[in-house]
Amino acid sequence: MIELSRDITFGQYINNGSQVARMDPRTKLLCAILLIILFSFLSSFLAFLVCLLFCALLQWNSRIPTGYVLRSFKPFLGFLVFIFCIEVLFYTSATQNKTLLWHWAFLNVSWEGIIRSALTIVRVLFLYYITSMLLFATSLVDLTDGMEALLSPLQKIGIPANAFVMVLVIAFKFVPIFVTEVERLMKAQAARGVRFDQGNFIQRTRKIAPLLVPLFISGFKRAETLSVAMEARCYGGRPGWRRSKRRKLSFDRYDALALGLTLALCVVTVVINFVSPV
Amino acid sequence: MLFELKNVSHIYMRGTPFATESLRGLSLSIPQGQTTALVGPTKAGKSTVVDMLAGLIKPASGTLLFEGDDVFAPSFDIERIRSSVGVVFQSPEAQIFEETVGKDVSFGPRRKKVPLAESRRLVKESLEAVGLDYEDFRSRYTYALSGGQKRRVAIAGVLALQPKVIVFDEPSAGLDPRGRRELLELITRLKQQQNLSIVYVSSGLDDVISLADTIYVLDRGRLAFHGTPREILAHADELAALDIALPEAAQIAVTLRETLPNIRTDVLNLDELETEIVRNVTIEAQSTIDKAG
Numbered sequence: 001m002i003e004l005s006r007d008i009t010f011g012q013y014i015n016n017g018s019q020v021a022r023m024d025p026r027t028k029l030l031c032a033i034l035l036i037i038l039f040s041f042l043s044s045f046l047a048f049l050v051c052l053l054f055c056a057l058l059q060w061n062s063r064i065p066t067g068y069v070l071r072s073f074k075p076f077l078g079f080l081v082f083i084f085c086i087e088v089l090f091y092t093s094a095t096q097n098k099t100l101l102w103h104w105a106f107l108n109v110s111w112e113g114i115i116r117s118a119l120t121i122v123r124v125l126f127l128y129y130i131t132s133m134l135l136f137a138t139s140l141v142d143l144t145d146g147m148e149a150l151l152s153p154l155q156k157i158g159i160p161a162n163a164f165v166m167v168l169v170i171a172f173k174f175v176p177i178f179v180t181e182v183e184r185l186m187k188a189q190a191a192r193g194v195r196f197d198q199g200n201f202i203q204r205t206r207k208i209a210p211l212l213v214p215l216f217i218s219g220f221k222r223a224e225t226l227s228v229a230m231e232a233r234c235y236g237g238r239p240g241w242r243r244s245k246r247r248k249l250s251f252d253r254y255d256a257l258a259l260g261l262t263l264a265l266c267v268v269t270v271v272i273n274f275v276s277p278v
Numbered sequence: 279m280l281f282e283l284k285n286v287s288h289i290y291m292r293g294t295p296f297a298t299e300s301l302r303g304l305s306l307s308i309p310q311g312q313t314t315a316l317v318g319p320t321k322a323g324k325s326t327v328v329d330m331l332a333g334l335i336k337p338a339s340g341t342l343l344f345e346g347d348d349v350f351a352p353s354f355d356i357e358r359i360r361s362s363v364g365v366v367f368q369s370p371e372a373q374i375f376e377e378t379v380g381k382d383v384s385f386g387p388r389r390k391k392v393p394l395a396e397s398r399r400l401v402k403e404s405l406e407a408v409g410l411d412y413e414d415f416r417s418r419y420t421y422a423l424s425g426g427q428k429r430r431v432a433i434a435g436v437l438a439l440q441p442k443v444i445v446f447d448e449p450s451a452g453l454d455p456r457g458r459r460e461l462l463e464l465i466t467r468l469k470q471q472q473n474l475s476i477v478y479v480s481s482g483l484d485d486v487i488s489l490a491d492t493i494y495v496l497d498r499g500r501l502a503f504h505g506t507p508r509e510i511l512a513h514a515d516e517l518a519a520l521d522i523a524l525p526e527a528a529q530i531a532v533t534l535r536e537t538l539p540n541i542r543t544d545v546l547n548l549d550e551l552e553t554e555i556v557r558n559v560t561i562e563a564q565s566t567i568d569k570a571g
Contacts, residue, residue, distance in 0.1 A: 012296070014295045014296075016295065064295060065294075065295060067293065068293065068294050068295060071293075184367070184372040185372065185375055187329070187332075187334055187367065187372075188367060188372050188373040188374075188375060189375065189385075190332075190334055190360070191332050191334065191360070191363075191364070191365040191367070191373075191436075192385055192386045192389065192435065192436075192439060193360060193361070193386055193389035193390060193439070194389065195357075210375065211375070213375075213377075214374075214375045217421065
């Protein structure tokens, strides 16, 4: 049946008042950036195991149902499997000390290839987890404030960081709106005899295509309304104007703890990474 | 019975932190050839019922019978419900997705692979049934239509499917008084001419009091009470508690209760109100005379 919004969960803020949700957005962003760098750098399963513990702690503290978070992984699992297979088959080692398990023409399956590719998949999963966690636990207002605060040095040297942040935030905001819109259009078509749940992949895709034109039109309409609304509230830079903030961001004990833990995790895992390379 | 809902419950976004319960054990029946109204404040679950009647969503628990058959039984062909139930959704813009009026109205017949001549006839008849000129409107762009016209085109698109039932989800929202009157006349006419069953969903009683045979009042996913329009109006205080706006005549009667405590609130129109006021004033005058005498 038609309930798209149930499957598309990426980036929906869950306001459950947990400590993670109430954290200072600057700290949250900093931690997220640190973790993203860390996950991209690590190349040891043991280190990732420690990260897993950290994520479990984060998950528990955020009070977001684990099943819900895990379900958001589902849509792209197939894609990951595909990537994994390609990586394994085309793996070429720099040092050439491969233990070949299977070989045909230019395709190889080697033990190192499997380990390397598995590591990549684990890395992607962790990266996905941490970004979706950031979005689950941060409201859009918080996210904007945090990003603006972190990017304010750029503003001083003449890069319009605030405008970039606004663009990003609007893009995020429109995702659930578009999902609802598609749902509405699908319902309207289903009520007039279109069956979205029938047919093979190509037939289904062809049924989606007619949704695009009305979707774009409503998207443009919304954009227009939004720009008028922003203009009406004097958004935009005029010389000498500065946007003030109603809410002051505050860095308190929990933030310090979170940042400290993240840094500790970085140090520990990097050390593990050097000590045990796999 | 056309539709029967038995103890139906539904939760939106089940299994997510956003889960909201929209129906909790609702039972109601919609008879053939009549106008049934579903009335309730926001979050009463009206739109959920609409989606269910259109066969678009499946209830989490409970059964939905269509002409006596369980809709969600594996043997039931959902096509049957889709071809006999037409839905005019809450905002007509949502329903129109083709560029021109002609293409949009003919969408249903084309889907069903109706022959071209037949489809053209259906489009012509449907457009004329809603009071739009076929030659004038069929090549017009849907985005350039006015709100009232869009609503008519949406209804025409549904009529072209030749349904047995049409479900209207708050069709008069956002229309001016004249547009509303015209729409209600149109619905009454369609019902008589095409022998349709009508399900009319509304947040206020204004539209449905003259239109409906039976009114179901919903509240937070449950049935509050039901009956004929007159029986519903007798519940004036409960309706006020649910934030459901009374029709003009009944509202005046409720206000007059301060001076005429025995006045009945189940007046359908201003004429009935007049009779009721005259009756009460006469009784009041009589009792004053009796006391004095």
